[in-house]
Amino acid sequence: MVHLAKIPTDKDLTAPLVDGLEKVKFGDVADDDTTVSVYGSRFAAEDLPKYEMPEWEMPKDVAYRMIKDDLTLDGTPTLNLASFVTTYMEEEAEKLMIECFSKNFIDYEEYPVSADIQNRCVSMIARLFNIPSHDENTNAMGTSTVGSSEAIMLGVLAMKKRWQQKRKAEGKPTDRPNIVMNSAVQVCWEKAARYFDVEEKYVYCTADRYVIDPKEAVDLVDENTIGICAILGTTYTGEYEDIKAINDLLVERNMDTPIHVDAASGGFVVPFINPGLLWDFRLEKVVSINVSGHKYGLVYPGVGWVVWRDPKYLPKELIFNINYLGADQASFTLNFSRGASQIIGQYYQMIRLGKHGYRSIMLNLTRTADYLAANLEQLGFIIMSKRGGNGLPLVACRIDPSKGKVYDEFAIAHQLRERGWVVPAYTMAPHSEGLKMMRVVVREDFTRSRCDALIADFKLACQTLDAMDEKKVKEHQDHSKHMRHRATRTGRHHRINNHFSDEKHSLQGKTGKTHAVC
Ligand SMILES: *Cc1c(COP(=O)(O)O)cnc(C)c1O
Numbered sequence: 001m002v003h004l005a006k007i008p009t010d011k012d013l014t015a016p017l018v019d020g021l022e023k024v025k026f027g028d029v030a031d032d033d034t035t036v037s038v039y040g041s042r043f044a045a046e047d048l049p050k051y052e053m054p055e056w057e058m059p060k061d062v063a064y065r066m067i068k069d070d071l072t073l074d075g076t077p078t079l080n081l082a083s084f085v086t087t088y089m090e091e092e093a094e095k096l097m098i099e100c101f102s103k104n105f106i107d108y109e110e111y112p113v114s115a116d117i118q119n120r121c122v123s124m125i126a127r128l129f130n131i132p133s134h135d136e137n138t139n140a141m142g143t144s145t146v147g148s149s150e151a152i153m154l155g156v157l158a159m160k161k162r163w164q165q166k167r168k169a170e171g172k173p174t175d176r177p178n179i180v181m182n183s184a185v186q187v188c189w190e191k192a193a194r195y196f197d198v199e200e201k202y203v204y205c206t207a208d209r210y211v212i213d214p215k216e217a218v219d220l221v222d223e224n225t226i227g228i229c230a231i232l233g234t235t236y237t238g239e240y241e242d243i244k245a246i247n248d249l250l251v252e253r254n255m256d257t258p259i260h261v262d263a264a265s266g267g268f269v270v271p272f273i274n275p276g277l278l279w280d281f282r283l284e285k286v287v288s289i290n291v292s293g294h295k296y297g298l299v300y301p302g303v304g305w306v307v308w309r310d311p312k313y314l315p316k317e318l319i320f321n322i323n324y325l326g327a328d329q330a331s332f333t334l335n336f337s338r339g340a341s342q343i344i345g346q347y348y349q350m351i352r353l354g355k356h357g358y359r360s361i362m363l364n365l366t367r368t369a370d371y372l373a374a375n376l377e378q379l380g381f382i383i384m385s386k387r388g389g390n391g392l393p394l395v396a397c398r399i400d401p402s403k404g405k406v407y408d409e410f411a412i413a414h415q416l417r418e419r420g421w422v423v424p425a426y427t428m429a430p431h432s433e434g435l436k437m438m439r440v441v442v443r444e445d446f447t448r449s450r451c452d453a454l455i456a457d458f459k460l461a462c463q464t465l466d467a468m469d470e471k472k473v474k475e476h477q478d479h480s481k482h483m484r485h486r487a488t489r490t491g492r493h494h495r496i497n498n499h500f501s502d503e504k505h506s507l508q509g510k511t512g513k514t515h516a517v518c
Pocket of ligand 1: 084150
């Protein structure tokens, strides 16, 4: 039931507010009509307010329904195979998280248990990453963040400050810090470098190597290098970079350059699937690690974590102490207020599933990824990702160029999109940008039967495209481009503005690298 009695029409809104409030006519809507349905109301006949906050209230059920309807044009999260971000949690977890919606995590004094739960998570994660020695009574050095991006910003800041301190102590200039990383880094590394004035030194991918070359990375290090970024599970192919090789080269050459491991996706996979792989604090040069709680940590967005090997790697200037219940809780995040729900959700997952539970899930995902890879290979695709748990549970593939297809990966992505699947196509990182690829991320809720449905649609997509000649494929691509433009014009994919659409500073702006969705 919607009660519309007090809702004025647009023309009433021009009535003077202060001295004429009572003169506002409630004209067009029947005063006593309590039976008007959502879709019978005038709101259903109008566009939702988009630019200016409306002057008047609308009934809550109308607002709910209208926004919900608007959102149905979004993709379906479970069919979105582009993203690593969690789309399923148990009801009990959801219930707990909803109950904590109103808690501001930073209010340590009011919510000391939430603060303590964060510390428990930090401790569990640090141990999962084999932190060298830990005293039962001290908290491992680390914090929750909004995601890996914030965690990486903190890791970069800590490395930069430490480098500056060392340089100052040596009486050397500190104005030209740089960081060494793979050109296939996630965009947040470009941001961190840019925002904090650190020069980016890239190790470029090649046509057949999509991970960092350890020797090239270490060769790039100079006296101004604050650290090396190594990725445990790149966003393009899900491969694990050879962190041990980088570590060993640094040790061999007696260099004290720190390594920060970006384990955004791999941090909650490798410890369960591949515990023998040396990538974490077991390697002496690894000083900090980030992981996204909202990827394979199995929590809804957004939560991330960063941990340091030892408090000495986190310069004191970055730490602010906030007193709660007589004890100090260190705070070193970029953001102040944030919801406590995600942190609680992470704690739930870790104690509910335990290591055994995570292992069972990650094993299933790995098997599903291998099954999908085998099937796509049979369809003639070249598989670019690793199998058997030697990379993230995802499948990255491309069309075999020797097959002389007249269509590309973007055309297949478009075909799949028409069947509801979001399977993205990308252009690889610079120096290998001739390469196009597609990527399917296998998440917890991507079951074997859903995988079979996807394989069937892949087959169908290829058959449809195989039946088209070059001209037809081109028409088809123009059509999909046109549809995308139309969607933009009708506001479905409305850009906030176009002022910055031609930026030239990022790898994307400079080289056309399209960033893999995370
Ligand atoms: C997802 C991802 C990031 C960014 O993490 P968010 O949690 O989305 O902020 C950084 N690095 C890698 C390798 C990623 O996969």
